Amino acid sequence: MRQPLTFFLNGSALKVSTPTLAPKLERWAQASGVDAHFTSPTLKQLPKAVKDAVDAGRLPIAVGGDGTAHQLAQCLPDGASFAPLPLGSGNDFATALGWSSNLTRALEQLNTAQSMPLDCLQASQSNAPVFKTLSVAGWGFAADVNREANASTVPGSLQYPVGVLQALAKGGTRPVRLTIDDKTVIEDRFWTVLACNTSMAGGGMKFAPDADPQDGMMEVLALGDVSTLGLIGLLGRVYFGRHLGHRQVKLWRCRSLVIEPLEEEPGTWSPLLAEGDSYAGAASTRFEVKPAGLSVLVPTPAHR
Numbered sequence: 001m002r003q004p005l006t007f008f009l010n011g012s013a014l015k016v017s018t019p020t021l022a023p024k025l026e027r028w029a030q031a032s033g034v035d036a037h038f039t040s041p042t043l044k045q046l047p048k049a050v051k052d053a054v055d056a057g058r059l060p061i062a063v064g065g066d067g068t069a070h071q072l073a074q075c076l077p078d079g080a081s082f083a084p085l086p087l088g089s090g091n092d093f094a095t096a097l098g099w100s101s102n103l104t105r106a107l108e109q110l111n112t113a114q115s116m117p118l119d120c121l122q123a124s125q126s127n128a129p130v131f132k133t134l135s136v137a138g139w140g141f142a143a144d145v146n147r148e149a150n151a152s153t154v155p156g157s158l159q160y161p162v163g164v165l166q167a168l169a170k171g172g173t174r175p176v177r178l179t180i181d182d183k184t185v186i187e188d189r190f191w192t193v194l195a196c197n198t199s200m201a202g203g204g205m206k207f208a209p210d211a212d213p214q215d216g217m218m219e220v221l222a223l224g225d226v227s228t229l230g231l232i233g234l235l236g237r238v239y240f241g242r243h244l245g246h247r248q249v250k251l252w253r254c255r256s257l258v259i260e261p262l263e264e265e266p267g268t269w270s271p272l273l274a275e276g277d278s279y280a281g282a283a284s285t286r287f288e289v290k291p292a293g294l295s296v297l298v299p300t301p302a303h304r
């Protein structure tokens, strides 16, 4: 690793305690002969901090979980690379790329990691870009769980179980129109619809086991009309990637997806989810694959 680095430490991520972590990273940088800076900007300060680092020829490292990588990627100038250092409660994006969640091991990987072009999914509403998805964007039940978990005041490890229960209390499937590649239209009721760039989300759930972030395609997964108990059973199968044979699981490979909630009122659109961040829904949200839309440091095969 010869390029100067700037570590962006997300103090709200699970295993990121800036006072204890920064000295460890500093010791690694000194031992490795790496020019390293450390910063913990607020979300408001992040765009300028990322731009300043990139303008100075430094590689930004997102230290935290999926949310940290998601936020940093939104601020990256076109063509700029970044690396995720996975220390959050959910590290699905980094894990799918082969990063270790053990800090010592991940820093070893960083010594030899190489920049790779990866696809991302651009979300837009009313023809305006809203966010880029690195791994999985979701609508419906998955986005409700995420929103309830983020809003919850219970301790960290209970947030997702409590979020699941609260989202289940809101009810089951909801009607939606999906338009695949601007030609195939599906109107049906689904628990959730997920646009997948990489295989995993939700802390190791393999929603799209075969998703490849370098093939210029996304995988769209929709969970159809099963009972609440049926859904819980199905989600259990997702951890092992064994849900795809279920008759209520639909999967499409495509370049674009439009999600239009039916029977919802303006202002109460079902929210969206991307890497643990919640976004407002809309009458219509479009996801489009941006081939090689991201440049990400990935561990070399010998170090995965």
Ligand SMILES: [Mg+2]
Residues within 6 Å of the ligand: 119, 197, 211, 212, 213, 214, 215, 216, 217, 218, 219
């Ligand atoms: Mg793909």
